[in-house]
Every structure is written in C-alpha cells, then in structure tokens.
Amino acid sequence: MITEVKNSFTSSLLTVLRDRKSDGVSFRKAAEKLTSVLISKALSNLPVDSVVVDTPVESGVKADVLNVDIVFVPILRAGLLMLHPAISLYERGRIGFAGVYRNEETLEPNLYYFKVPVVKDAFYFILDPMLATGGTAACVIGKLLGLNVKPDRIKFVSLVSAPEGIEKLEAFSGVEIFTASIDRCLNDKGYIMPGLGDAGDRFCYTE
Ligand code: URA
Numbered sequence: 001m002i003t004e005v006k007n008s009f010t011s012s013l014l015t016v017l018r019d020r021k022s023d024g025v026s027f028r029k030a031a032e033k034l035t036s037v038l039i040s041k042a043l044s045n046l047p048v049d050s051v052v053v054d055t056p057v058e059s060g061v062k063a064d065v066l067n068v069d070i071v072f073v074p075i076l077r078a079g080l081l082m083l084h085p086a087i088s089l090y091e092r093g094r095i096g097f098a099g100v101y102r103n104e105e106t107l108e109p110n111l112y113y114f115k116v117p118v119v120k121d122a123f124y125f126i127l128d129p130m131l132a133t134g135g136t137a138a139c140v141i142g143k144l145l146g147l148n149v150k151p152d153r154i155k156f157v158s159l160v161s162a163p164e165g166i167e168k169l170e171a172f173s174g175v176e177i178f179t180a181s182i183d184r185c186l187n188d189k190g191y192i193m194p195g196l197g198d199a200g201d202r203f204c205y206t207e
Pocket of ligand 1: 130132190191192193195196197198199200
C-alpha cells in the first residue's frame with residue numbers, strides 16, 4: 001500500500017529539493033521538513049493506548065497515547081538526512097542502520113552493513129529519500145523479514161518514489177510506503193525522473 005502525501009506545503013518543499021539551483025543548506029532544510037511531514041503521516045495510523053486525564057477544566061477525559069516501539073532504520077548514506085527529523089518527532093524511537101551500496105553499472109544492491117535491534121512487536125521505519133529501482137529497499141525489507149518482523153510492521157518512508165520501485169515492493173504485501181511524490185520513471189542510469197538528482201551527494205556536500 002502506498003500513501004502519497006501531497007499538498008501545497010509538501011509541493012513547495014519538493015520544489016526546493018528538485019531545483020538544481022538550491023544550495024546545500026536549503027536542500028537539507030527542505031528535506032528535513034518534508035521528512036517530518038511524512039513521518040507524522042506514518043505515525044498517524046499506529047495503535048494507541050486509551051488513558052484518562054484531567055484537563056484544567058474537566059476530570060476523567062478519555063484520551064489516546066501513542067505507546068509503541070519504533071525502530072528507525074536509515075539506509076546509508078542518504079537516509080541519514082531523515083534520521084534527525086524522525087527521532088525529533090518520536091524521541092523514544094530506537095535506531096538501526098543498513099548500509100547498501102548500489103553498483104552503478106548493474107544497479108544491483110550490495111548490503112555491506114546491517115545492525116538493527118530486534119524489538120518484539122516494534123514497528124520498523126526504513127528511511128531512504130529515493131525509492132528508485134526498489135532493489136535496495138527490497139534487500140533491507142528482506143533482512144527485516146529474516147528477523148521475523150511482520151510485513152505489516154514495516155513502513156518505508158521516501159521523499160520521492162519511482163513507479164518501478166513501488167511495483168517491486170508490491171511483492172511485500174503489508175509493507176506500507178509513505179512518499180511525497182510518485183515521479184514519472186527511471187532513466188537508464190537508475191535516476192528518478194524528474195527526481196532531484198543524487199540525494200546523498202546533495203545532502204552530504206552541503207556548502
Ligand atoms: N538515488 C538517488 O539519490 N537519486 C535517484 O534519482 C535515484 C537513486
């Protein structure tokens with residue numbers, strides 16, 4: 001299942017990300033804000049506990065508390081740009097890392113690092129700004145399933161997604177994707193079109 005979060009705020013943040021003239025700092029700020037919006041959306045349909053609180057003007061008011069374990073798993077390196085906004089929103093979130101190198105010729109993913117805490121009944125939020133071929137995403141989802149994480153406990157959060165990657169993740173029924181844009185297609189180098197270029201380079205080489 002995919003949720004495309006599209007409104008005037010997310011569209012204007014995407015414009016900053018897409019514009020090749022945006023400097024590194026503007027890129028980073030827009031990416032962080034957009035991540036916050038997407039993570040808020042992904043948090044919005046999680047189970048809540050019912051509690052009773054006293055407000056300053058009324059006692060015994062029924063209320064909800066989001067009380068779940070979440071493990072944020074940024075995919076190195078571009079996913080790192082999404083980590084700070086994620087844990088700022090959900091401060092008790094745990095953190096794991098997946099390092100995946102994409103072979104630029106074959107576009108095949110190579111997993112070189114995977115350290116993710118196993119937490120019973122936790123939700124796992126995979127953070128990767130670009131869902132392109134879906135190879136990297138499928139590789140990390142496969143590792144989580146290997147840890148006995150149920151597919152409906154996995155959320156994949158990307159800023160921009162290609163139809164090719166979305167189709168690849170359809171094989172993992174129950175995994176939910178949250179993205180700000182479903183773009184047109186991939187080019188022959190595996191870049192999303194119109195996309196925003198290399199998210200990792202633009203995030204890391206901030207001027
Ligand atoms: N990774 C990126 O950084 N950009 C793309 O367009 C595709 C994959």
